[in-house]
Structure formats: C-alpha cells, structure tokens
Amino acid sequence: MRTTKVYKLVIHKKGFGGSDDELVVNPKVFPHIKLGDIVEIAHPNDEYSPLLLQVKSLKEDLQKETISVDQTVTQVFRLRPYQDVYVNVVDPKDVTLDLVELTFKDQYIGRGDMWRLKKSLVSTCAYITQKVEFAGI
Template identity: 50%
Template sequence: MKAFKLIVHQSTFSSSDLIINLKDFPGLKENDVVEIYHPENDYPRLLLQVANPDVPGRGRVTPTDTISVEQSIVTTFQLRIFADVYINIVNVADVTLDSVELTFRDQYMGRSEMWRLKNHLVSTCVYINKKIEYCGGAIRCQVYEMWSQGDRVACGVITEDTKIVFRSSTSMVYLFIQMSSEMWDFDIHGDLYFEKAVNGFLADLFAKWKV
C-alpha cells in the first residue's frame, strides 16, 4: 500500500478540507469519501470527502505523493505533519451515520431552517467539531456527537435516514408574571406591588443570576 506525506493548509488558502492530486488517484472522483490514517495507528481513522481535487494542468496543484488537510482537522485528530499516511476509498454504506447532534448558539433556528440544513447535509461527510455554515453564514452550527451502529464515532456520512438532532447552547428563560388588580394596590409602606415586583423581586433575581 502506497504511503503519502501529510501537509496542512489554512482555511484561508482553500475552503476544502482535503486537497489531493489526481495524479496519485486516477480513479478518484469528486464526492468520494476516503479514510486517512497513520500506518501504525489504525483507529480512529479520519474520513474526509473529496470536494475539489487538484487536476493536473488546472493551475497550482498539490505535489505528488502528498495530501493536504486543513490545519484544525489535523489538530483535532492528532495527525502528524510530514509523516506518512495511508488513504483508502471507503464504501459509504459502511460509514453511514445513524444520528448526528449539532449545536448552535446566539441565533434562532426554526423548523424550516433545520429542514433546509438537513437536506443540505445529506450525502456529505462530517467529523467531530466540524463547523458548518449555510446560507452565506446565516446559519452556523457545529458537529457535537455522532452515532453509527450503536457506537459513538468521530466521522461518518449523513444520509436520508440519518437522524439529525439540533441543540441550542444559548440559554433562554421566559418569565411570566400574572397581572391582576392587586398588582396596582399599595402595600403598608405605600409601594405598588407592581413596582415591588419589577424593582424588587426581578432586580434581585437578575443580580443573583449574574453571580
């Protein structure tokens, strides 16, 4: 089995997670899923989807016998730069995910946005901590957990049958106060109960939450 040297690139250089020279893989096609791993480390293996392979003659390409993986992915999966890695094309059916948990924060995501995002993710490969942007960055989320065949995994492919769970990491509390005629009565000190609720109870509650 042929080994390749691992190099890295920044997301500012290329939006692709994986850059590979088609001279090394003549049969490789766009959207194929490959596994990448060091010869001495079988698991966990990194799965990436070929989104935009280097085609000889199309401009600047990755040197032969090397592959380039985005810097943050290399760090997450503890791959060693300039070390040898093996690459295999995998069968999508073998790496299909049963469920994926996505987290988002500081934004509102309705059912329609969730439905559109799920359709966008079908037939794509995801990995732990992968940041996903959709609709020009209007929708942003991150992969938190993935499950396949009853086991928690680090990579996989989303299909039509994959269950996608959305979790908001932004806390939101709705506080309801019932208004009644008594709220406009005065207590024995001459204060409105409404004012006591707003300036007293709520103020003390918010101050306690900040601690």
C-alpha cells in the first residue's frame, strides 16, 4: 500500500515504553499496519536508500501523525528528528535476502548456538552495523 501522506519522524532511545524495539507505531494513525509487517521509511528528498524495519510493537500513546524509530538506527541511516518521511508497508517477498554474512570477534560459537541464532534471525529485519544480541553473545 503506497502512500503520499507525510509523517513526522520521532526518535526514541532503547527501553522506550519498556521495550527495545527499533520501530514503534501508533495503531490509530496506521490502522492498516499490524505486528510483523515490514515498513519502508523514506525521506521525500533524500538520496539514501529507504529504511526497512519490522513492526514489533504498537503504542497508542504516540503523538498523532508520527512514527518512532530507535536512535541508533536513525544515526546509521542519517535520519533527523521531526523530519518529514513517507511510510509504506512493503511485501516481504520484495525485500527478502537469501544470504546474510555475520562476523564474530573474539567469540566462540558452537554449532548448536549458531543454529539457534540462525533460527532467531529468520523473518526479521537486519541492517549493516546492526548489533545482534543472542544468548549473551
């Protein structure tokens, strides 16, 4: 569902509202968005790639006409607070990766832990420089 409506980008820190979610949306503002949807956030005049995040929480106490993204994600994608952005739900088939390469520094990971890590990353969103925390690793 493509939209030409503009929303304001709000930035939150980890632990906002008791969760560590990278994206928080208001279900009253976005009634067509449900948990698990992939959302594309793009600046109307920006040359950078759009940001794709998965909806993991809905919060009704967000301001109207806003969408909230974690501060660390906005720094990586050079997004600024209260910037106008377009928000669109995208089909996961259009943005699915077949292969992701992860690098671990100074850490031993056994085959079983590697398998569990892989299972935890399936059907999630990932981006470059993302810190993935799993089983204390």
